[in-house]
Amino acid sequence: MKFGMMFKDVSGALFKKPFTENYPAEPTETPDRLRGSLVWDPDSCTGCGLCARDCPAMAIEIEVIDKKAKHYQMTYHIDRCTFCGQCVESCNQGSLVMEGGEWELASLSREPFTEVGERPPLVVEETE
Amino acid sequence: MQPQKTEQFTVPIGPQHPALKEPSSFLISVDGEVVTNAIVRLGYAHRGIEKATESRTYVQNLYLLERICGICSHIHGTAFAMGVERLAGVEVPPRAQAIRLIIAELERIHSHMLWLGVGAHQGGFDALFMFSWRDRETVMDLLESISGNRVNYSANVLGGVKFDLTAAHIGDILKALDYLEERTHHYLKVVTTDASFLQRTRGIGTMTRHQAEVLGAIGPTARASGVLRDVRIEAPYGAYVDHPVTTITDDRGDLEARFAVRIKELFESYRLIREVLDDLPPGDIKTRVKRKIPEGEAAFRVEAPRGELFYFIKSDGTDIPSRVKVRTPTICNMTSVVKLAVGHQLADVPMILAGIDPCFSCNDRMVRVNRNNGSDGWTWEQLRQHGIEYYKQRSQDYDPLVVG
Numbered sequence A: 001m002k003f004g005m006m007f008k009d010v011s012g013a014l015f016k017k018p019f020t021e022n023y024p025a026e027p028t029e030t031p032d033r034l035r036g037s038l039v040w041d042p043d044s045c046t047g048c049g050l051c052a053r054d055c056p057a058m059a060i061e062i063e064v065i066d067k068k069a070k071h072y073q074m075t076y077h078i079d080r081c082t083f084c085g086q087c088v089e090s091c092n093q094g095s096l097v098m099e100g101g102e103w104e105l106a107s108l109s110r111e112p113f114t115e116v117g118e119r120p121p122l123v124v125e126e127t128e
Numbered sequence B: 001m002q003p004q005k006t007e008q009f010t011v012p013i014g015p016q017h018p019a020l021k022e023p024s025s026f027l028i029s030v031d032g033e034v035v036t037n038a039i040v041r042l043g044y045a046h047r048g049i050e051k052a053t054e055s056r057t058y059v060q061n062l063y064l065l066e067r068i069c070g071i072c073s074h075i076h077g078t079a080f081a082m083g084v085e086r087l088a089g090v091e092v093p094p095r096a097q098a099i100r101l102i103i104a105e106l107e108r109i110h111s112h113m114l115w116l117g118v119g120a121h122q123g124g125f126d127a128l129f130m131f132s133w134r135d136r137e138t139v140m141d142l143l144e145s146i147s148g149n150r151v152n153y154s155a156n157v158l159g160g161v162k163f164d165l166t167a168a169h170i171g172d173i174l175k176a177l178d179y180l181e182e183r184t185h186h187y188l189k190v191v192t193t194d195a196s197f198l199q200r201t202r203g204i205g206t207m208t209r210h211q212a213e214v215l216g217a218i219g220p221t222a223r224a225s226g227v228l229r230d231v232r233i234e235a236p237y238g239a240y241v242d243h244p245v246t247t248i249t250d251d252r253g254d255l256e257a258r259f260a261v262r263i264k265e266l267f268e269s270y271r272l273i274r275e276v277l278d279d280l281p282p283g284d285i286k287t288r289v290k291r292k293i294p295e296g297e298a299a300f301r302v303e304a305p306r307g308e309l310f311y312f313i314k315s316d317g318t319d320i321p322s323r324v325k326v327r328t329p330t331i332c333n334m335t336s337v338v339k340l341a342v343g344h345q346l347a348d349v350p351m352i353l354a355g356i357d358p359c360f361s362c363n364d365r366m367v368r369v370n371r372n373n374g375s376d377g378w379t380w381e382q383l384r385q386h387g388i389e390y391y392k393q394r395s396q397d398y399d400p401l402v403v404g
């Protein structure tokens, strides 16, 4: 039986830098895979709506404005998103990514939390 | 002068902040400093998750159930996913099973290290608490770099896992394990030799083997009383079939044994992760699972960091389960706290409680009492009205609030 078994750790720590990070005064490094806010690529999206159907937090709405013209609108409620990554998993077109590096999402108002993206209608040029 | 009458005095502890950061209530009767009786009241954190699963698809439920516990989220997802996969009759690729095992063991490491800190803090040994939590960050960083999330890693999908391990990840894991192993040796020495800490743990809260069996203790709490109960051994699942675990038991049954067992389990987790990484099977990491799950029932057991976790899933052939039942480990160990506290000093109660590594929010379940008078319980609306009235009486008017 001994006393002060942690003494060395404690006294040693006196001469070391703090282990904690000084965030947000100093930026923090994040891993490449860190899941941040969703990035939607309108060009590859087919408007299938699988992402919206599987989302456990009902954070995605996909609206088909004109199916023929491939005109879709996507609404992403970031404030509801739990960053689970299921939508990325469900999308078989690879239109969604979460590793965009956008994760500092605090805000004082609710407004900036709903993003609306729209795929413009395809313009079919007529040839004569 | 009249002789003083020995009176029983009841100390209410909780429901706010009883010893840990979760709500539960303990009524401890004392005679002087000695505990003569203990009553536990749970249910302050009931969230209705089991009911909520009945209105979500299997895919959505995976994430809901993962949120039953913030510390052992992966094991909840795994138990549910494996149960559903069994119902669907799909075979998960070996690489996915290996990755599930690695994440589960990393989770066990961070859970046990978290507990080591909490246990030490309850015993007044804050140096150990600070340093063990510092070292726990190593695992948290690993999990974050592998999965992209620090908690609720959501590694599982139905039919496999979401992400693969790269060579860089494997290198990082092995390096981190070497560091942690060295630190764990140190912590084991601290909790088994530091005289001041041993006064708080040696011979305190002793549960005999017989008591552990009768009280239905599970997990490390039971193993510290010499009862070999570990689902990874009794009914190996996933990659544990090919990578057997050696169970750590201790016959002493006191708090010191619980510290020793959990710390020694860390070594076993390090060994297991190294073994699996050493021969990580190549191939796919997921397979397709149809949205509609065939009709049937499945029960699945896994070993969570705190003990056996049980899932029952009933499917009626649609993409929404008709019943999901979850039994988390803490509820099985709770009775032991009530029994063991009797005869100890009041100051030992928080330590005895922390000794089972409780997780209150996980274990709150609703019990429906069937009364003979034919009443059918309360509807959702009645319950809500009752809530509004209840708070009105306490001069907080929630009526104008619109829920939804």
Ligand code: SF4
Residues within 6 Å of the ligand: A038, A054, A055, A056, A057, A058, A059, A060, A080, A081, A082, A083, A084, A085, A086, A087, A088
């Ligand atoms: S990450 Fe999860 S919660 Fe967020 S939008 Fe995708 S599926 Fe929904």
Ligand code: SF4
Residues within 6 Å of the ligand: A044, A045, A046, A047, A048, A049, A050, A051, A052, A062, A090, A091, A092, A093, A094, A095, A096
């Ligand atoms: S799942 Fe992919 S392709 Fe389908 S609507 Fe969503 S983003 Fe578009």
